[in-house]
Amino acid sequence: MKIIHTFWIDEGRDPLVDSFGWCSAQYHVMSWALSCLQLHQFYDNIELITDHKGKDLLIDQLKLPYKRVRTELEGLDFNEVPSLWVTKKIYSYTLHEEPFLNVDGDVYIFKPFPDNLFSGQLIAQNIEQGFDYYKELVDLVENTFDFVPSFFSTPYNQDKTLNGSNAGIIGGQDFGFFKLYFENVRAFVDLNKTKINQLPDALISNFNAVVEQFIFYRLSQELEIPIRYYLPPSLDPAFEGYADFHYLPKNCPYIHTMGSFKKNGWVCEQMAHRLRVDYPEYYYRILSLFESKAIGEKENQAQELAFYSQPHKSSYSIKYNIKSEEEKFQRTWQLASLVLNPENNSMNASEISILQALELMEKEPDNRSTAVLKDVFDFENEKLRLIQSMPADPIIFENEQNAIDNANLVFVDDQWKEKAVLKLSPMAMTIESQWDWSMNHVLFTKIKGNDVVSNLNLEPYHYLTLLLSDKHHGEVIEYLLNPIETYVFSLLSKESYLAFSEILLQADRFFENVNRQKLLVYLEEAIRFLAYSGVLILKVNKSDLKTYENIQSR
Numbered sequence: 198m199k200i201i202h203t204f205w206i207d208e209g210r211d212p213l214v215d216s217f218g219w220c221s222a223q224y225h226v227m228s229w230a231l232s233c234l235q236l237h238q239f240y241d242n243i244e245l246i247t248d249h250k251g252k253d254l255l256i257d258q259l260k261l262p263y264k265r266v267r268t269e270l271e272g273l274d275f276n277e278v279p280s281l282w283v284t285k286k287i288y289s290y291t292l293h294e295e296p297f298l299n300v301d302g303d304v305y306i307f308k309p310f311p312d313n314l315f316s317g318q319l320i321a322q323n324i325e326q327g328f329d330y331y332k333e334l335v336d337l338v339e340n341t342f343d344f345v346p347s348f349f350s351t352p353y354n355q356d357k358t359l360n361g362s363n364a365g366i367i368g369g370q371d372f373g374f375f376k377l378y379f380e381n382v383r384a385f386v387d388l389n390k391t392k393i394n395q396l397p398d399a400l401i402s403n404f405n406a407v408v409e410q411f412i413f414y415r416l417s418q419e420l421e422i423p424i425r426y427y428l429p430p431s432l433d434p435a436f437e438g439y440a441d442f443h444y445l446p447k448n449c450p451y452i453h454t455m456g457s458f459k460k461n462g463w464v465c466e467q468m469a470h471r472l473r474v475d476y477p478e479y480y481y482r483i484l485s486l487f488e489s490k491a492i493g494e495k496e497n498q499a500q501e502l503a504f505y506s507q508p509h510k511s512s513y514s515i516k517y518n519i520k521s522e523e524e525k526f527q528r529t530w531q532l533a534s535l536v537l538n539p540e541n542n543s544m545n546a547s548e549i550s551i552l553q554a555l556e557l558m559e560k561e562p563d564n565r566s567t568a569v570l571k572d573v574f575d576f577e578n579e580k581l582r583l584i585q586s587m588p589a590d591p592i593i594f595e596n597e598q599n600a601i602d603n604a605n606l607v608f609v610d611d612q613w614k615e616k617a618v619l620k621l622s623p624m625a626m627t628i629e630s631q632w633d634w635s636m637n638h639v640l641f642t643k644i645k646g647n648d649v650v651s652n653l654n655l656e657p658y659h660y661l662t663l664l665l666s667d668k669h670h671g672e673v674i675e676y677l678l679n680p681i682e683t684y685v686f687s688l689l690s691k692e693s694y695l696a697f698s699e700i701l702l703q704a705d706r707f708f709e710n711v712n713r714q715k716l717l718v719y720l721e722e723a724i725r726f727l728a729y730s731g732v733l734i735l736k737v738n739k740s741d742l743k744t745y746e747n748i749q750s751r
Contacts, residue, residue, distance in 0.1 A: 198315045199242045201299040201368070202233060202263070203289045205270045206250040207282075213490040220669040223487050224465040226254070228454065229302040230479045231472045233261045236300060239309040244297075246270060246289050258486060259479065267292070278390045280398075283405040287382050290367070290375035298368035303459065305471075308450035310366075310427065317425025319369035319417055321410075322453065324430040327358035330403040331411055335359055338407075344388035346381060348415035361410035362417075362424055363431065365453040374422060382412055402456075427451070442467035443725040446475075446609050462667035462674075467729060470601050511587035513666055513673050518585065525581055528634055528649050529574045533557075535650065536566045569632055569652050576634045576662070583626045583664055584673055593666060596624045597731030604728035607735040614701075616737045618694040619724065625732045626664040627678070627686060631657035635677035661686060665730055681716075682723045684708075685733075694736070697724070 206212055212226060219225040233255070236243050245255060245263040248271040255261050269292055275284045290299060298310075298320060314320060325331070339345055386393065386408070396404055417424055428451070440458045441449050458464045473480040523530055537557045587593065600622055607613045632652040661683045663676045678686065684707060688700055701720060708716055727733045 198296045198298055198368070198370075199244050199293075200236055200240050201244050201246060201289075201293070201297050202229070202236075202302060203246045203270075203286055203299055204229060204251045204255060204302060205248045205273075205285060206254070208274070212250070212254050213487060219459045220462060220465045223483065224459070224469060224669075226259075226483055226486075227469050227472050227480070229255060230259055230261060230476070230483060231305050231468060232300065232302045233263065234472075234476050234479065235305045235307060237262045239306065246292060248273075259482060261479075275386075278386055278393050280396070280401045281386060281393060281405060281408060283409045284382065284386060287375075287379050287409060291379045293372045293375070296368070296370045296372055298366055299364075301365050301453070301455075303454045304365045305452045305454075305468075306450065307445060307447075307452075314425060314427055315370075317369050318371040318422050319374060319413075319424045321362035321367050321413070321424050321426055322365040323363050323426050323428035324414075325361045325363050325410065325434070326430045326432050327360070328434050330434070331359035331361055331407060334400065334404055334407045335411065338389075342389045342392050344385065346385055346412075348381075348412070348419045359411070360414055361406065362414040362426075363453075363455075364409050364413065365455065366427060367413070369425070371422060374417070374420070377420075378413060378416055381416055382408060385412070440464045440467075442471060443729040445471060446605055447611070448608075462669045463665075463730070466668055470598070470729075473598075474602065474605050509589050511584075511593065512590050512671060513593075514585050514587050516671055517581070517673065526574065526577045529570070529577055531649065532570050532573055532653070535653070536570045566653055568657070572631045572657075573634055573649065573652075576628055576630045579628045580664065580673075580675070583628070587626075587666075588624075593624060594668070596622060597666075600731040600734050601729055603735050604725070604733075607728075607737055608725065610737065613735075613737070614697050614721070617697045617735050618737075619689065619697065619700075619728070619733050619735045620692065620694045621686070621689045622732050622734050625686075628662045628664070628675075630660045630662065633658075633660045633662075633677055635660075635662045635675040659683075663732065665732070679723070681708075681719045682727065685720070685723055685727070689733075 210217075212222060214222055215225075216222050217225045219228065233243065241264060243263050244265045244267065245252070245261075246267050246269060247255065248268055251270070252266055252268055256263065256266055270285065270289065273285060273288065275281065275288075278284070290297075296315070298315070300306075335349060338349055393404070414424070434456075436453070436455060436458070439453045439455065440461075442452065442464070454464055454468060469480070472483075517525070607617050610616065632655060633647065634649060634652075636647050661678045663678050663682075663686075665674045665676055666672075667674050681704070684704060685700060688703060689695055701717065704716060704720060705713060711719075724733060724735075728735050
């Protein structure tokens with residue numbers, strides 16, 4: 198079965214400028230390169246369906262190893278509904294006269310697909326089961342659209358949920374189905390184009406998914422054509438576990454950086470590092486391409502770049518220092534307005550300085566609220582101190598790159614747990630506090646919103662927050678370490694290098710109520726994540742084999 202990449206660049210778009218949903222244009226291009234190169238590790242018959250600009254980028258400039266290139270998307274447009282970009286993708290499926298598997302450019306495989314997958318009449322990544330947006334948008338279609346296809350009218354399963362088929366991979370032996378599929382999509386779009394064009398931007402992304410994935414699923418049901426899925430059903434629209442770069446190079450067969458992953462600085466950087474580690478020639482070719490594009494940029498952009506690239510200073514520190522005092526101590530002011538001025542909650546940060554606020558704190562009676570307020574100030578003050586102490590960007594980036602390279606060398610060994618020793622990176626920055634003040638809203642998949650006011654009603658505890666640099670957003674992220682990660686930090690803060698086997702031994706004693714196998718899983722997750730985040734430095738020490746085996750035999 199041939200493997201397909203479908204890629205095009207709409208009129209007026211520039212792949213070296215437009216991000217196409219990613220953090221930046223550079224990550225978008227790197228993603229297509231990594232996706233193609235990983236497919237090529239296992240399959241020779243990779244075909245690119247594109248337009249002239251797509252061919253120029255992926256073939257002529259990047260020289261990616263496609264076996265065949267077709268430019269049948271050139272001049273093709275569906276401008277009557279410009280926001281429904283998925284129509285062109287679905288049309289591309291009709292161009293095949295033999296079994297095929299289309300793989301999205303944000304999918305990276307690290308093991309070949311199982312042979313039995315290719316025998317499916319229809320193939321897709323997995324069922325998306327009961328996602329809220331399917332119900333919301335299908336109800337919208339049924340209640341307001343001019344034309345409602347028959348397969349929209351009875352879509353509910355026995356459990357009253359709506360499903361779709363994730364099209365990260367899509368295809369099958371029944372290639373003729375896709376012509377009928379496109380005809381149904383085109384009729385649906387043409388007869389409802391006015392209503393679709395009126396949809397707010399907030400709904401467009403999910404509506405594209407409904408058009409591609411819900412219609413595919415429902416039409417296959419109506420025609421009684423079975424779909425063979427690669428992965429188990431997904432019940433979580435956050436798709437946790439689909440971007441586990443830290444389980445590479447061996448323990449993660451499939452990654453799909455769909456949706457919000459593309460706007461996640463950690464995910465984007467891990468994807469870029471994977472391209473750099475495994476395919477440095479292509480990685481640096483892409484960097485050169487963007488550097489060439491950058492020549493001749495406007496002078497004010499160059500001045501801004503120079504401002505954030507001062508010698509011996511971190512751009513993170515420079516950017517953070519220009520924030521107002523109110524921004525740097527936003528949580529302190531928020532709680533101070535409640536604790537120090539509870540009657541009207543109107544303390545104005547512009548009227549008094551943070552030092553004056555501290556003087557007011559000292560006059561408050563020694564109670565829970567005062568302790569919470571002092572704790573949040575200490576947290577934000579320590580964050581400011583740590584950011585101001587950060588070295589120049591090249592040192593930060595080199596440290597992160599070296600940590601990731603070391604981690605990759607260690608994790609490629611199946612016996613790394615028996616051999617590895619590790620220590621904290623000199624760049625590791627943590628803040629201790631008695632309440633949780635962390636706001637890790639842009640890091641990896643560990644998304645949370647922290648209602649800091651609720652701390653006024655909580656008992657004190659011990660929290661350790663890790664500061665991580667987000668290169669793309671130019672921000673320092675606050676990531677609350679979980680108990681296992683916190684314990685690893687406590688052990689490594691006292692040692693130069695410590696064997697994984699010794700960490701496991703001590704953790705097994707400390708977390709005595711946790712099943713040993715579960716503890717090993719949690720510990721591996723913590724070490725992988727922290728190592729690939731540039732916080733831990735790993736190396737191999739073969740003399741540790743005996744200690745680990747002794748633990749396993751207990």
